[in-house]
Amino acid sequence: xxxxxxxxxxxxxxxxxxxxxxxxxxxxxxxxxxxxxxxxxxxxxxxxxxxxxxxxxxxxxxxxxxxxxxxxxxxxxxxxxxxxxxxxxxxxxxxxxxxxxxxxxxxxxxxxxxxxxxxxxxxxxxxxxxxxxxxxxxxxxxxxxxxxxxxxxxxxxxxxxxxxxxxxxxxxxxxxxxxxxxxxxxxxxxxxxxxxxxxxxxxxxxxxxxxxxxxxxxxxxxxxxxxxxxxxxxxxxxxxxxxxxxxxxxxxxxxxxxxxxxxxxxxxxxxxxxxxxxxxxxxxxxxxxxxxxxxxxxxxxxxxxxxxxxxxxxxxxxxxxxxxxxxxxxxxxxxxxxxxxxxxxxxxxxx
Amino acid sequence: xxxxxxxxxxxxxxxxxxxxxxxxxxxxxxxxxxxxxxxxxxxxxxxxxxxxxxxxxxxxxxxxxxxxxxxxxxxxxxxxxxxxxxxxxxxxxxxxxxxxxxxxxxxxxxxxxxxxxxxxxxxxxxxxxxxxxxxxxxxxxxxxxxxxxxxxxxxxxxxxxxxxxxxxxxxxxxxxxxxxxxxxxxxxxxxxxxxxxxxxxxxxxxxxxxxxxxxxxxxxxxxxxxxxxxxxxxxxxxxxxxxxxxxxxxxxxxxxxxxxxxx
Numbered sequence: 022x023x024x025x026x027x028x029x030x031x032x033x034x035x036x037x038x039x040x041x042x043x044x045x046x047x048x049x050x051x052x053x054x055x056x057x058x059x060x061x062x063x064x065x066x067x068x069x070x071x072x073x074x075x076x077x078x079x080x081x082x083x084x085x086x087x088x089x090x091x092x093x094x095x096x097x098x099x100x101x102x103x104x105x106x107x108x109x110x111x112x113x114x115x116x117x118x119x120x121x122x123x124x125x126x127x128x129x130x131x132x133x134x135x136x137x138x139x140x141x142x143x144x145x146x147x148x149x150x151x152x153x154x155x156x157x158x159x160x161x162x163x164x165x166x167x168x169x170x171x172x173x174x175x176x177x178x179x180x181x182x183x184x185x186x187x188x189x190x191x192x193x194x195x196x197x198x199x200x201x202x203x204x205x206x207x208x209x210x211x212x213x214x215x216x217x218x219x220x221x222x223x224x225x226x227x228x229x230x231x232x233x234x235x236x237x238x239x240x241x242x243x244x245x246x247x248x249x250x251x252x253x254x255x256x257x258x259x260x261x262x263x264x265x266x267x268x269x270x271x272x273x274x275x276x277x278x279x280x281x282x283x284x285x286x287x288x289x290x291x292x293x294x295x296x297x298x299x300x301x302x303x304x305x306x307x308x309x310x311x312x313x314x315x316x317x318x319x320x321x322x323x324x325x326x327x328x329x330x331x332x333x334x335x336x337x338x339x340x341x342x343x344x345x346x347x348x349x350x351x352x353x354x355x356x357x358x359x360x361x362x363x364x365x366x367x368x369x370x371x372x
Numbered sequence: 373x374x375x376x377x378x379x380x381x382x383x384x385x386x387x388x389x390x391x392x393x394x395x396x397x398x399x400x401x402x403x404x405x406x407x408x409x410x411x412x413x414x415x416x417x418x419x420x421x422x423x424x425x426x427x428x429x430x431x432x433x434x435x436x437x438x439x440x441x442x443x444x445x446x447x448x449x450x451x452x453x454x455x456x457x458x459x460x461x462x463x464x465x466x467x468x469x470x471x472x473x474x475x476x477x478x479x480x481x482x483x484x485x486x487x488x489x490x491x492x493x494x495x496x497x498x499x500x501x502x503x504x505x506x507x508x509x510x511x512x513x514x515x516x517x518x519x520x521x522x523x524x525x526x527x528x529x530x531x532x533x534x535x536x537x538x539x540x541x542x543x544x545x546x547x548x549x550x551x552x553x554x555x556x557x558x559x560x561x562x563x564x565x566x567x568x569x570x571x572x573x574x575x576x577x578x579x580x581x582x583x584x585x586x587x588x589x590x591x592x593x594x595x596x597x598x599x600x601x602x603x604x605x606x607x608x609x610x611x612x613x614x615x616x617x618x619x620x621x622x623x624x625x626x627x628x629x630x631x632x633x634x635x
Binding site for chain 1: 522526527530539541542547565567568572573577581596598600601602629630632633634635
């Protein structure tokens with residue numbers, strides 16, 4: 022406040038600055054440049070700037086030459102960059118260098134030839150003059166008086182009520198960003214429901230081959246999916262089913278299995294686990310067959326598949342859900358039951 | 373006979389005998405050496421090759437894998453690993469191991485093709501195991517590259533990265549880059565599961581699928597980078613690093629130039 026008052030006093034007490042709004046500063050000594058004292062150097066600087074602008078023009082001409090003359094599919098070797106499209110690099114270089122030279126010329130011009138005397142530009146006082154402030158206040162008071170905003174209490178209150186209510190529908194519509202399926206299940210219920218059920222065959226992902234236990238050697242890994250995945254995906258028209266039902270099968274020596282999530286959920290050392298990380302839901306199959314660890318590349322959560330899929334490292338707070346598997350009458354691997362725990366990310370548990 | 377008996381102690385006879393022995397050994401060795409590895413790997417794997425492999429094994433491998441190949445505290449057993457595992461480990465230069473570490477590092481191969489084939493034949497003679505794939509099994513000329521891409525993304529990219537550049541595993545282990553891998557080595561790795569890598573058996577990933585994956589990796593190995601610097605084909609991480617260091621560095625240099633007072 023004091024600042025403003027002193028500055029306005031200052032403004033009044035002194036002559037206003039020159040019309041241009043700036044004046045040379047006396048206390049910074051001006052050191053003349055070479056171009057200021059030597060006419061030859063000034064000529065040289067002039068030629069420098071002019072040649073930059075001319076080079077820019079030349080590059081624009083070269084741009085059109087390259088555009089017309091270079092074959093679209095021609096390639097050229099450039100050190101460091103390697104083999105690149107010739108036209109691509111020619112167009113990019115000519116255009117980029119042309120605009121760079123315009124800028125560089127302008128800077129060089131300003132630095133070498135334009136006046137470089139240090140100046141000070143006085144700013145206007147930021148607050149309005151007292152007369153203008155008084156007038157605005159008077160206008161406001163008159164408006165209030167004439168509209169009767171203070172007088173018509175009922176109008177004032179209903180207007181405020183209408184203004185408060187109006188934005189609420191916009192906020193309510195935000196909840197439709199996530200469409201709740203019928204029955205209004207919670208996220209954990211949704212994640213607990215997958216395509217896996219008793220008797221659903223386990224097939225290889227992408228190739229949909231049914232798998233027999235003897236197809237997986239000790240140390241083997243198979244990315245797998247439920248056999249009815251494609252039909253369901255076609256019916257529902259979304260990828261949720263695939264995302265939730267993705268599993269991996271691994272086989273280890275039965276003596277190496279420390280624990281499982283249920284008794285006899287394996288087939289002679291073949292274990293089925295969800296492929297979706299329990300942290301934030303990245304698909305993971307970085308299985309190290311020697312340590313039986315599975316690593317999530319997103320945040321380095323590590324699970325021990327030989328020990329009930331327990332978390333051994335990283336931010337995941339929940340073990341990897343295991344799928345109980347068995348063999349059907351034809352000798353193919355099937356699920357024995359749905360997942361007992363929700364698969365995928367655990368945000369719903371932490372909210 | 374008397375004539376021979378009378379002169380058998382003459383120096384010239386000793387010389388002749390020595391010459392004969394040299395020719396016999398050299399000729400025999402050359403005959404063994406010309407056995408092609410492909411033939412050697414087949415059922416007709418000759419006894420001499422197995423013998424040679426055994427000698428090489430005892431000299432170069434037995435100190436860790438033990439004399440009977442049953443393994444030790446330092447190294448796993450080689451009984452039943454098959455010729456494919458030996459060919460993979462030795463032809464990529466991972467074995468013999470230069471120094472113990474979290475995992476074997478590929479490098480220049482220490483055994484030539486003939487010696488590798490002999491080692492493979494010897495290990496294969498101990499117990500049945502995956503054989504070295506033949507030329508037909510790794511001929512991916514007619515395989516579908518697009519299908520290979522799908523299979524690679526389902527089965528391989530989690531560790532070897534979508535462009536086959538390799539990636540980190542736990543505790544300093546890593547999945548190597550596939551940019552220098554031959555189709556034979558890829559096939560062998562899939563069926564034998566070297567070190568941390570799991571096994572992708574022919575039952576769950578049939579031969580045609582393996583060929584498709586080889587075709588896709590071959591495509592990656594020969595893919596050009598039309599935009600110039602590939603920056604390791606790692607995507608936004610290296611591209612962002614490049615932008616923040618090289619490009620912003622250049623912009624700062626220009627800004628500094630603008631700010632310098634002219635002399």
